[in-house]
Amino acid sequence: MYLRLLFLAAVLVPLNCFAAASGTDGNIQWSVSDDGVLTISGTGAMKKEYTKSGDGSNAPWYAHAGSITSVVIESGVTSIADRAFRGLTNVTSVNIGNTVTKIGNTAFENNTSLTNLTIPNSVTSIGNYAFKNTASLTDLTIPSSVQSIGNQAFAIEITQHNMGGPLNVYKYESQLQNITFEEPSSLQTIGQEAFQGAKSLETLALPSGITTINQHAFEDAVSLKSLSIPDSVLSVQEGAFSHAESLKDIDFGHTVESIGDKAFAYTYALETLTIPDNVKTIGKGTFVNATSLTELILGDGLRSIGESSFDNTPMLTKLTIGANLTSIGNNAFRNAPITELTIDPSSSAATLQMIKNFFKNRTVPAAITTINCLGAERSVCDEIMAPYWDISGFPGGNSLTLANQAANSSDAQNVANAGTGLSGNGKRIYTVEEATRLSKPTGNKVGLRFK
Numbered sequence: 181m182y183l184r185l186l187f188l189a190a191v192l193v194p195l196n197c198f199a200a201a202s203g204t205d206g207n208i209q210w211s212v213s214d215d216g217v218l219t220i221s222g223t224g225a226m227k228k229e230y231t232k233s234g235d236g237s238n239a240p241w242y243a244h245a246g247s248i249t250s251v252v253i254e255s256g257v258t259s260i261a262d263r264a265f266r267g268l269t270n271v272t273s274v275n276i277g278n279t280v281t282k283i284g285n286t287a288f289e290n291n292t293s294l295t296n297l298t299i300p301n302s303v304t305s306i307g308n309y310a311f312k313n314t315a316s317l318t319d320l321t322i323p324s325s326v327q328s329i330g331n332q333a334f335a336i337e338i339t340q341h342n343m344g345g346p347l348n349v350y351k352y353e354s355q356l357q358n359i360t361f362e363e364p365s366s367l368q369t370i371g372q373e374a375f376q377g378a379k380s381l382e383t384l385a386l387p388s389g390i391t392t393i394n395q396h397a398f399e400d401a402v403s404l405k406s407l408s409i410p411d412s413v414l415s416v417q418e419g420a421f422s423h424a425e426s427l428k429d430i431d432f433g434h435t436v437e438s439i440g441d442k443a444f445a446y447t448y449a450l451e452t453l454t455i456p457d458n459v460k461t462i463g464k465g466t467f468v469n470a471t472s473l474t475e476l477i478l479g480d481g482l483r484s485i486g487e488s489s490f491d492n493t494p495m496l497t498k499l500t501i502g503a504n505l506t507s508i509g510n511n512a513f514r515n516a517p518i519t520e521l522t523i524d525p526s527s528s529a530a531t532l533q534m535i536k537n538f539f540k541n542r543t544v545p546a547a548i549t550t551i552n553c554l555g556a557e558r559s560v561c562d563e564i565m566a567p568y569w570d571i572s573g574f575p576g577g578n579s580l581t582l583a584n585q586a587a588n589s590s591d592a593q594n595v596a597n598a599g600t601g602l603s604g605n606g607k608r609i610y611t612v613e614e615a616t617r618l619s620k621p622t623g624n625k626v627g628l629r630f631k
Contacts, residue, residue, distance in 0.1 A: 200247075203240050208257060210241050216249035216270070222257055228284075229262035235290060236267035246270065255279045260287045262307065269293060272316075278302050283310050285330065292316060292352060301325045301362070306333050308371065313337055315352035318380075322387075324362040328369045331394075336377030347400055347423055350377045357403075361387035370397050379403060388412050393420045395440070402426060405449075409433045416443050418463070425449065432456050439466050441486065448472060457481040457502070462489050464509065471495065478502045480524060485512050501535060503527045508538045 202211035208222035218241055220226070230237035236245055239261075249270050253260065255277040262284035265271070271291045276283075278300040285307035288294065294314045299306075301323040308330035311317070315336060322329070334356070340349035356378045361367060365387030372394045375381070381401045386393070388410040396419040398404070406429040407421065413433065418440040421427065428449045432439075434456065441463035444450070450470045455462070457479035464486035467473070473493045478485075480502040487509030490496065496516040503524040523535065 201241070201244050205240055212241055212244045212248060216247050217252060218244075218248045218250070218265075218268075219252045219254065220257055221254040224257070225259040226257065226261040226264060230264055230266075232263060232266070232286075234267075235269075237263040239264055250274070253277045253280060258282075260284050262286055263289075266290060272296060274298065276300055276303070281305070283307055285309055286312070289313060299323055299326075304328075304366070306330055308332060309335075313352055315354050318355045319358045319360075320356060321360045321362065322365075322367065324365050327366045329367065329371055329374050331371035332373045332376065333371060334375050334378070335373050338377065347402070348377070350379075350400075353380075354378050355380050357382050359384055361385065363387060365389050370394055372396060373399065376400060386410050386413075391415075393417060395419055396422070399423060405429070407431070409436055411435045414438070416440060418442060419445070422446055432459060434458055437461070439463060441465055442468065445469060451475075453477070455479050455482060460484075462486055464488055465491065468492060474498065476500070478505065480504055480526070483507065485509055487511055488514065490516055498522075500524075501527075501531075503531060505531055506534060508534065 200212050200214045206227045207224040208220055208226050211219050230239045236242050245268055248268050250273040251265055251271055253276045256279055257277055258279055259282040260280060263286045265288050266286050267290045269292050272293050273296040274294060275298045279302060281302055281304050283303060283306045286309045289309050289312045291314050293316050295316050297317060303326055305328045306326060310330060310333045312332050312335050336354045337351040338348045339351050342348050354377050357380050367387050367390055370390060370393060373396045376396050376399045379400055379402045382403050384404060389412050391412055391414050393413060393416045395417045398421050399419050400423045402423060402425045404424045405426050407427060408431040411433045413436050415438045416436060420443045422442050423446045425446060425448045427447045436459055438461045439459060442465045445465055445468045447470050449472055451472050452475045453473060454477045458481055459479060460481055460483050462485045465488045468488055468491045470493050472495055474495045475498040476496060477500040482502050482505050484507035488511045491511050491514045493516045497518060498520045499518045500522040503526040
């Protein structure tokens, strides 16, 4: 009898490891093995949703949540229910079968230990919050079949919003370093805040076909170094890449028409920037605090620049303005010490007048010393430059101004006659009328290049 019991025990133990718990729920069968594998099988869709219960849901396998370390969804199952696997914090691996087409909202939210995720080339939609707070995931592949990625699908939860200043504070530190979008991609939409908080993301190759990069989609991607936007995207929306603090290179492609408010705010590493001709509008605060930016080229298609768009760019000295700019918002270049301004030769009279008025009424840390008119009438250059002619540096100083000329020409008497005075530390900025009266229509002014 004793030997017979031992034999039965030897048989029952391995059998038990395959079915520690099991059941049926609608179209699917589920089982949890002794070694922590949750297997979902069956034919057709899981139920639409499970309800939230504490940090998890009311799915039947949650009685064993603490022991589940991996999830296997077998072929035959066609959809994953909302909240189906929410809060399984010990799960490290998820393998989804190749018949699943939909991953529901919050399906794997708070699977904080997940490191290995396989999404098959059958899934067409990834729901809102589907993988939110999967902070241990380092590599992610989005198959070519996926058409939409929902809001906060792979985001990390924010515990403290810091508007207009330092980084947001996150509940977890994201380990996501690489996102691969398989081509040819079917993806059309990346949801709002979809990858927000991906602070370890180093490389990003966005797929062709998407038309919009939604609000805050890659906000706080502080390790991202370069970005190339594909020739299908029409708009980059508010805060999409805000606080991409390591971003040095941006290629906007040939289709982007609008760049939203604060889309690239706090891109501290950005040194040079070209806005291509296809871009028509730049929003408010779009590149605020791009503190390393030294040169900015604005394309001929640009119509408007929002207020504070390039505010606090203390290294920005070179600015090229395209031919069709008609609106520059308040404080657009505040604290930008522009010294060299280039004007497009085909600029309309309205654009030239707008540029003149903007720079005439502007206060900056340093005066413009060079204007490249590129064929525009010299009188226009004179008028734009006039408000910046500064006599406080006479006979030297760090700006090449009318005062410096006056030291070696008869203009010195003209300056004196204007009642200005050349002594003391006060700064004198000429009006257009004074500059026109004092300047000579022939000969080159010091610090100006006329082409």
